[in-house]
């Protein structure tokens with residue numbers, strides 16, 4: 001054993017000792033330092049130590065001397081509570097003098113609660129970060145339901161359509177029938193649609209509420225000559241960008 005008896009005792013103390021809190025009181029309420037052989041009045045940076053099962057109140061100088069440095073025992077165990085060096089309230093000061101264990105129990109409760117709250121904040125922050133991660137898909141925005149396909153009789157593969165408009169703004173949609181022929185659908189449907197276009201455009205097909213067009217090229221040319229617009233080609237449901245979707249209701 002090469003170490004001096006003094007440092008051996010300091011090492012033994014280090015193994016058993018815990019710095020629980022650092023507190024302060026006003027100078028007129030100074031308390032006696034309990035470091036062996038001291039007894040001086042101390043008021044700032046009062047160290048409360050648990051040493052070999054005993055609670056000791058010490059001045060910072062005696063603490064450093066006894067344990068081998070101001071930071072020898074690390075941070076106070078209740079540093080997140082009342083043991084963080086702050087000035088004690090009058091009630092706390094009385095507890096320090098008369099019931100140090102009760103004061104420390106209160107500090108421990110404060111500390112534990114502060115730590116739990118800090119942990120909860122950290123967890124919330126990390127959850128918020130996780131929610132912002134690009135790999136987590138955001139909830140899809142609410143979408144208006146796509147209107148039902150209005151032409152159950154439409155050709156399954158030749159499904160392009162074309163919109164033309166009369167000079168008055170009435171739209172007609174060219175739709176290919178599953179039997180290969182073309183139809184001109186009034187959009188929206190209106191009373192008298194059967195006779196609204198020149199007879200060369202076709203005859204009414206009441207089953208599908210559209211004109212059955214014998215020759216679509218001739219019909220389109222004829223419509224152009226009486227002021228109809230150029231056909232705009234589209235398909236369902238994109239065509240709803242050219243004509244109002246509400247029209248599906250009118251057809252239903």
Ligand SMILES: [Zn+2]
Nearest residue numbers: 033035038062
């Ligand atoms: Zn002392």
